[in-house]
Amino acid sequence: MSKMSTRAFVILGLAVAIGLATAISPYASAHPDGLEKVAEKKDFLDDGKLHSIQEDSPIPDYAFPGIDNERVATGVSGFIGVLFVFALGYGIAYLIRRRDSSGGRSGAPA
Amino acid sequence: MLNLPVALHIPDGFLSNGVVAVLWVAAIAALAVGLRVANRDLDEARVPLLGVLAAFIFAVQMLNFPVAGGTSGHLLGATLAAVLLGPWIACLVMAVVITTQALGFADGGVSALGANIVNMGVLGALLAGYLMRAGEHMLPKTQGAFLALVGGVAWLSVMVAATATSLQLAISGTVPLGTVLPAMLGVHALIGIGESVITVAAVSAVLASRPDLIALATFDRPQATPQAPAAAGSMS
Numbered sequence: 001m002s003k004m005s006t007r008a009f010v011i012l013g014l015a016v017a018i019g020l021a022t023a024i025s026p027y028a029s030a031h032p033d034g035l036e037k038v039a040e041k042k043d044f045l046d047d048g049k050l051h052s053i054q055e056d057s058p059i060p061d062y063a064f065p066g067i068d069n070e071r072v073a074t075g076v077s078g079f080i081g082v083l084f085v086f087a088l089g090y091g092i093a094y095l096i097r098r099r100d101s102s103g104g105r106s107g108a109p110a
Numbered sequence: 111m112l113n114l115p116v117a118l119h120i121p122d123g124f125l126s127n128g129v130v131a132v133l134w135v136a137a138i139a140a141l142a143v144g145l146r147v148a149n150r151d152l153d154e155a156r157v158p159l160l161g162v163l164a165a166f167i168f169a170v171q172m173l174n175f176p177v178a179g180g181t182s183g184h185l186l187g188a189t190l191a192a193v194l195l196g197p198w199i200a201c202l203v204m205a206v207v208i209t210t211q212a213l214g215f216a217d218g219g220v221s222a223l224g225a226n227i228v229n230m231g232v233l234g235a236l237l238a239g240y241l242m243r244a245g246e247h248m249l250p251k252t253q254g255a256f257l258a259l260v261g262g263v264a265w266l267s268v269m270v271a272a273t274a275t276s277l278q279l280a281i282s283g284t285v286p287l288g289t290v291l292p293a294m295l296g297v298h299a300l301i302g303i304g305e306s307v308i309t310v311a312a313v314s315a316v317l318a319s320r321p322d323l324i325a326l327a328t329f330d331r332p333q334a335t336p337q338a339p340a341a342a343g344s345m346s
């Protein structure tokens with residue numbers, strides 16, 4: 001049984017994520033979702049507001065600023081978002097990973 | 111017009127200050143445990159997996175699928191993250207995704223960020239951690255039973271998130287519980303089916319390519335012999 005390398009697995013996974021966020025997300029349902037629909041029907045949607053620091057979000061509403069075509073704007077923001085989240089997740093994981101100085105459970109050579 | 115893309119993402123203004131504060135404490139506590147667990151267990155080889163899983167969950171959260179009555183839903187991903195990385199590290203992955211959405215994309219509140227991390231991340235991840243371990247002792251140790259359990263847990267995680275959100279809205283005085291809970295559970299029972307289908311599909315893909323990357327497996331793994339070829343490279 002051929003086993004995929006971790007590197008190949010990560011590259012493939014990232015490629016799938018980029019593909020979904022860039023090419024598929026522009027065609028996602030634009031209906032209000034669960035909580036938003038309930039808030040609308042039960043009349044508390046208007047309680048919601050943007051935090052002041054969100055007034056100038058880099059990419060408000062998943063629409064990259066300055067692109068008129070909505071689908072393109074969504075696709076571009078998905079592409080950027082996926083790469084950003086990948087880098088952030090990777091970076092944080094790298095910083096908080098186990099350091100092997102204490103000798104792990106796998107019995108590293110001392 | 112202000113278009114708030116809420117989903118299960120609670121915007122600012124829905125929750126009272128007290129509820130917001132309590133949920134920030136809960137979120138920070140869960141992330142602190144996550145940091146400790148990572149520091150103890152997260153070996154360097156698995157570091158890229160956190161990045162790719164966060165990226166995948168972010169991407170799939172953008173894919174709103176239609177459910178009944180002009181409503182849509184999207185994946186939360188906490189079950190997926192917990193099954194692959196364990197519940198505590200899953201909390202960290204979900205926090206990365208949800209924080210990026212709030213600060214970068216105005217999706218979900220900033221004051222409500224702690225609540226959103228708890229509802230969409232921590233609760234589902236810990237539920238998955240608990241139920242997968244319970245299932246390990248109760249179910250046949252087959253891949254089929256494992257995937258069925260993953261599907262059930264994924265659905266349940268959405269219902270738990272919807273229940274928690276409803277309770278928080280009610281305690282905040284935004285809407286009576288008797289009004290919001292049935293409505294939330296009704297729509298999220300359908301959204302949960304989507305969560306279930308997507309989570310099982312993603313876990314199946316990992317099962318087919320790298321079953322060793324599944325942290326909360328309930329099936330018997332082929333031991334020793336299949337690992338021999340992979341281990342050969344590390345001999346020196």
